[in-house]
Amino acid sequence: MTKTWKLTVAAALMGLALAAAPAVASDSAKPSSGPAGAAVAQQDHGASTGAHVAEVVGEAAHGGEHKGGFPPFNPATFGSQLAWLAVSFGVLYLLMSRVTLPRIGRILEERHDRIARDLAEASQRRAESEAAQIAYEKALTEARGKANAIAGEARNRLNAETETNRKSLEAALTVKLEEAEARISSTKTDALSHVRGIAVDTAQTIVNTLVGTTPGQQDTESAVDQVLSRKAA
Amino acid sequence: MAFRLGSEFVAGVLVGALIGWGIDTVFDVAPWGMLVFTLVGFGAGVMNMLRAAGETGKKSGPKA
Amino acid sequence: MNIDPIHQFEVQRYADLLRVSGVSFSFTNASAFMIGIVGAIFLFLTFATRGRTLVPGRMQSVAEMSYEFIAKMVRDSAGNEGMVFFPLVFSLFMFVFVANVIGLVPYTFTITAHIIVTAALALLVIGTVVIYGFWRHGTHFLHLFVPSGVPSFLLPFVVLIEVVSFLSRPISLSLRLFANMLAGHIALKVFAFFVVGLSSAGIAGMFGATLPFFMIVALTALELLVAVLQAYVFAVLTSIYLNDAVHPGH
Numbered sequence: 001m002t003k004t005w006k007l008t009v010a011a012a013l014m015g016l017a018l019a020a021a022p023a024v025a026s027d028s029a030k031p032s033s034g035p036a037g038a039a040v041a042q043q044d045h046g047a048s049t050g051a052h053v054a055e056v057v058g059e060a061a062h063g064g065e066h067k068g069g070f071p072p073f074n075p076a077t078f079g080s081q082l083a084w085l086a087v088s089f090g091v092l093y094l095l096m097s098r099v100t101l102p103r104i105g106r107i108l109e110e111r112h113d114r115i116a117r118d119l120a121e122a123s124q125r126r127a128e129s130e131a132a133q134i135a136y137e138k139a140l141t142e143a144r145g146k147a148n149a150i151a152g153e154a155r156n157r158l159n160a161e162t163e164t165n166r167k168s169l170e171a172a173l174t175v176k177l178e179e180a181e182a183r184i185s186s187t188k189t190d191a192l193s194h195v196r197g198i199a200v201d202t203a204q205t206i207v208n209t210l211v212g213t214t215p216g217q218q219d220t221e222s223a224v225d226q227v228l229s230r231k232a233a
Numbered sequence: 234m235a236f237r238l239g240s241e242f243v244a245g246v247l248v249g250a251l252i253g254w255g256i257d258t259v260f261d262v263a264p265w266g267m268l269v270f271t272l273v274g275f276g277a278g279v280m281n282m283l284r285a286a287g288e289t290g291k292k293s294g295p296k297a
Numbered sequence: 298m299n300i301d302p303i304h305q306f307e308v309q310r311y312a313d314l315l316r317v318s319g320v321s322f323s324f325t326n327a328s329a330f331m332i333g334i335v336g337a338i339f340l341f342l343t344f345a346t347r348g349r350t351l352v353p354g355r356m357q358s359v360a361e362m363s364y365e366f367i368a369k370m371v372r373d374s375a376g377n378e379g380m381v382f383f384p385l386v387f388s389l390f391m392f393v394f395v396a397n398v399i400g401l402v403p404y405t406f407t408i409t410a411h412i413i414v415t416a417a418l419a420l421l422v423i424g425t426v427v428i429y430g431f432w433r434h435g436t437h438f439l440h441l442f443v444p445s446g447v448p449s450f451l452l453p454f455v456v457l458i459e460v461v462s463f464l465s466r467p468i469s470l471s472l473r474l475f476a477n478m479l480a481g482h483i484a485l486k487v488f489a490f491f492v493v494g495l496s497s498a499g500i501a502g503m504f505g506a507t508l509p510f511f512m513i514v515a516l517t518a519l520e521l522l523v524a525v526l527q528a529y530v531f532a533v534l535t536s537i538y539l540n541d542a543v544h545p546g547h
Binding site for chain 1: 306307323324327331334342349353365383385388391410412413417418475
Binding site for chain 3: 252278
């Protein structure tokens with residue numbers, strides 16, 4: 001609601017501006033603006049508005065301090081406003097372009113540089129830490145390899161030792177076995193050799209018991225040998 | 234922004250009418266300068282409006 | 298209480314300094330506000346950036362934001378070559394912005410509600426466009442008025458329209474700002490009269506006055522928005538027009 005209202009006011013003011021603009025233009029073109037202002041007033045459709053503005057302009061042209069009328073369109077104030085606007089805006093432009101903007105720009109640039117520098121530093125640090133990480137991992141791998149090697153070596157050595165121990169033990173056992181076997185066989189031979197004597201003795205005793213006479217040592221022995229050899233064969 | 238478009242249009246017509254009025258006064262061809270240049274101003278106002286609408290529209294897009 | 302809604306736009310003479318053939322260059326309330334605005338802008342921006350701290354405080358942030366805001370606006374519209382106009386656009390924006398906002402404070406004077414001020418600023422912009430355009434591009438600048446791809450029998454007409462369109466720019470630029478400021482202030486004042494007039498008419502009038510009172514509150518908020526928006530629009534259009542000076546022939 002307020003918007004449309006405002007637009008209406010604005011439109012009315014624009015119309016006013018349209019009415020005033022030629023009046024002002026003619027006023028500045030011809031210092032004696034009475035007839036020109038009247039001509040404008042006649043030409044304008046809104047005769048009352050035009051006449052009003054022309055009146056104000058006419059009044060202003062006489063250099064009189066005006067009361068009433070519409071101040072924003074009062075040309076009497078234009079000169080002063082323009083002059084002061086030129087001075088103040090000129091000063092503002094100079095201050096901004098020479099002092100303030102370079103100042104803010106420098107602050108921003110410094111921050112920009114600082115951020116860029118910090119970023120560069122950070123990325124360098126990251127690269128360093130990444131390198132350290134890689135080195136660490138490499139060392140770790142190496143250590144692990146070394147440990148593996150040592151362990152393998154130890155295992156091999158132990159294996160070898162066990163093997164030698166086993167072999168020597170086996171050898172000793174074999175020796176002992178052979179000794180035992182030799183002993184058994186010698187005992188066996190021994191025993192077997194005793195068997196002949198016992199057989200001879202037994203044969204002599206048996207014959208003596210059966211027959212009553214003891215056969216000759218020589219004969220008995222040969223008979224026993226005969227039997228033994230037959231048995232062995 | 235509707236007000237912006239309106240003022241663009243009004244300004245176009247205004248300048249056209251002003252030029253026409255100036256030509257009428259200088260060359261004394263009473264209604265014709267005003268007539269023709271108000272029409273031209275109308276065209277310029279429409280053009281202004283289209284351009285302003287385009288600027289508002291493509292503000293988000295990239296510009297040369 | 299002055300019941301004239303136009304009184305607020307009255308230029309009051311403080312000191313007569315110079316008079317040339319009936320035109321007065323006297324020091325007025327308008328002059329005082331112009332100088333005050335310039336002083337306020339410069340002092341604020343200087344004070345805000347006094348620390349030059351790496352991590353900005355609140356005020357320094359405002360100063361930096363305004364800088365980057367306008368810089369981006371100019372760069373977006375007119376490209377990097379357009380950045381020569383950055384101080385101009387920045388000054389214009391700050392001047393109009395501060396003038397608009399200061400004008401909303403009661404009892405102050407709104408310099409942007411005077412057509413001569415807005416017209417001067419708009420003519421400054423267009424003058425810059427024309428002078429820089431010719432200085433930089435010579436007659437090539439005139440290509441601005443000759444759009445490409447138009448049939449030759451239409452060309453004179455189109456060029457005429459383009460010229461009028463170009464001439465209408467300062468008018469629309471100045472009228473828009475002026476009319477917005479003027480209309481807003483008159484509306485505020487009119488509602489204020491309702492409040493004063495009704496509340497002086499007894500108890501019932503007091504109650505009746507609440508509606509326009511809230512209207513004033515709402516309107517003030519709206520006007521603040523308009524003040525900022527119009528300064529922004531002025532600066533944006535300035536950079537768009539300056540783009541024509543940098544890159545004619547679109």
